[in-house]
Amino acid sequence: MSMENFLIFVPTNLFRTYIHIRFLRLFLENPKEKTKHWIQFGSMVFYFLINSIGYILFHNPRVNILTNIIGLFVMSLTFLGNIRKKVLSVCIIYALSMLCDIIVVTFCVGPVVDHSINELLGVMTAMLITVCELLAEKLIYKKKNPSFISPNWMFLLFIPLCSIGMIHLCIINSLADRNFIVLVGVGLLVINIISFFLYSAMERTYLINLENELLIQTSDIYRHQLDIIMKTQDQIRSLQHDMKYHIRALLAMANSGNTEEMISYLEEMEKETENPDQxxxxxxxxxxxxxxxxxxxxxxxxxxxxxxxxxxxxxxxxxxxxxxxxxxxxxxxxxxxxxxxxxxxxxxxxxxxxxxxxxxxxxxxxxxxxxxxxxxxxxxxxxxxxxxxxxxxxxxxxxxxxxxxxxxxxxxxxxxxxxxxxxxxxx
Incomplete structure (x- = not known):
């Protein structure tokens, strides 16, 4: 492998690893224990290493398929869920990756592939997988809870789509300057990685703000309800304290046969027990x-x-x-x-x-x-x-x-x- 290919392959494989872990999060339940985060990070490192070593040493399609599937399955083991669901998720993700690879070769390059642009094909495939992941994320999360979808998610789609268009433009113009090709590929990958990092940070902030608003509203509701309960209890205690006086007054009214005054007096007692905020x-x-x-x-x-x-x-x-x-x-x-x-x-x-x-x-x-x-x-x-x-x-x-x-x-x-x-x- 040439140095140019290596410089593009490494960030491409890193980005593909990140997109695949995002895909797995769509299909499988996230681990609840905080200790699983470092295990999941370790599985991502394993996927990157086994995939990179297999590609660099053997450069064989069968080896690439095997290392990709093994790496995906190891990452899936860090999620909750049964084995069948994990195997199915791995198959779907890899089948989609292969489909993106075929689409790039067929529609963007053609049946005859020049080996000098292999590094650009990998970048285009990674960008197309990114588009698929964003669309799948939108469809799945929309069914679960549409209020937790960031309203600016569609703008992120333009970045990988524009990247694919720019790389395709380089290919159809048959650029011979390999240094420029490497610069374009690495530059577009860095832009996509930074954009996803910023999007993830914005998404976390968005969710935290929503949760904070909900907690504030819930806290206000409970505080208001507690105020109502305390006020009602104070009114009841006050009425209980003066109950003997009220009973004497009612007995006097009953003995005198003054029914209307008794009713009026009881209505006043009822008002004392009512809470205007309830x-x-x-x-x-x-x-x-x-x-x-x-x-x-x-x-x-x-x-x-x-x-x-x-x-x-x-x-x-x-x-x-x-x-x-x-x-x-x-x-x-x-x-x-x-x-x-x-x-x-x-x-x-x-x-x-x-x-x-x-x-x-x-x-x-x-x-x-x-x-x-x-x-x-x-x-x-x-x-x-x-x-x-x-x-x-x-x-x-x-x-x-x-x-x-x-x-x-x-x-x-x-x-x-x-x-x-x-x-x-x-x-």
Whole structure:
């Protein structure tokens, strides 16, 4: 192997190793133990070494196939899952790699391959595998959780695609300057490696920010619910402390036959036990906490807020999904209604015949951004908004429910139906 080939082969093989480990993460479960990270890194080093040594020493297609498959299988052993799934994943990844190699040779070079451009073919194949990995990542993660997909992932596709185009341009122009070919190949590989590194860092930051926002909101919900509980307990203690005085007063009213005054007195006692911040008390703690937090904001900003909640006290098996669904719907409804004169929000959450019905109706300014049945955000910061209704649709589809959206010039209404057997424990 010439020095030029070696200088391009090493970074190409490194990049291919990284793309293959990303592919394995799509098909297999990541190890939960932190100690597995160094084991996975060791398997990547093994893959790189066995593949490099086999290619440099033997330069034989059969040896290359064998070393690639062995290396992929060793990397797959660092993931959770059964052996069958690991073997299938290795076969799919390597078959896709071979298909990319065939596509590069057939469509970008032709049936007659000049050995002087072998190093460029490897780079093009690695770039094409990268494109396949990004598309597969998008499709698989979209089904699992679309809200955790970075919105800028598509820009990363242009880098390997442009790299393939630039290398193809070098080939069809029959460049004879090998130093320039090496420079182009290594330069494009470095650009792709750095881009993936920056993308991975951005993706981790994006996920951390999402998780932090969720933790902050959850913390606020629990703090608000705890405040409600403490305030209610203080009211009950105060009533208990003065109970003997209340009993004396009621007995005096009863002896005098003053029924109307007794009723009025009892109504005043009832008011003392009520907490103005507790809008919902269904017995479902997770649901009550989230709704009390959101309805406090609604009552603070709006004029007409009505709520009807009739749900089972049993905990939801998918409390996270239900709270995400209600949070997105109510936040959108509050924001839309706040910008109107009517400032109206009606929420109905009831169960009937094994079904959970969610109905949210609110006033809005009459501006709807709809295209082919899809609704888009009307907020100014569109980069950070517009995911709410997407998440709602995803959750409804996940639980085999139905979603119906209707609106008039002044009212916007959303009706959702979910099966209780899918979301409630031990129904």
């Amino acid at each position: 809008y919902v008390d269904s017995g479902n703690k997770e649901l009550d906490g989230n709704l009390n937090y959101l309805l406090k904001e609604a009552n603070h900003k709006l004029k007409d807020v009505s709520v009807k909640i009739v749900v089972p006290s049993r905990a939801f098996t998918s409390s996270f999904d239900i709270n995400v669904l209600l949070s997105n719907l109510l936040e959108n409804a509050i924001t839309a209604s706040e910008n109107t004169q009517e400032k109206m929000l009606h929420l109905k959450l009831i169960t009937k015949k094994g079904l959970l019905y969610i109905e949210i109706e609110n006033s809005y300014n009459g501006v709807i951004n709809e295209e082919k049945g899809r609704f888009y955000t009307t907020k100014n910061n569109k980069a950070n908004h517009g995911f709410g209704l997407k998440n709602v649709k995803r959750i409804v589809e996940k639980h085999n429910g139905t979603l119906d959206i209707t609106y008039s010039e002044e009212r916007f209404r959303i009706n959702i139906m979910l099966y209780l057997t899918n979301i409630v424990k031990e129904l």
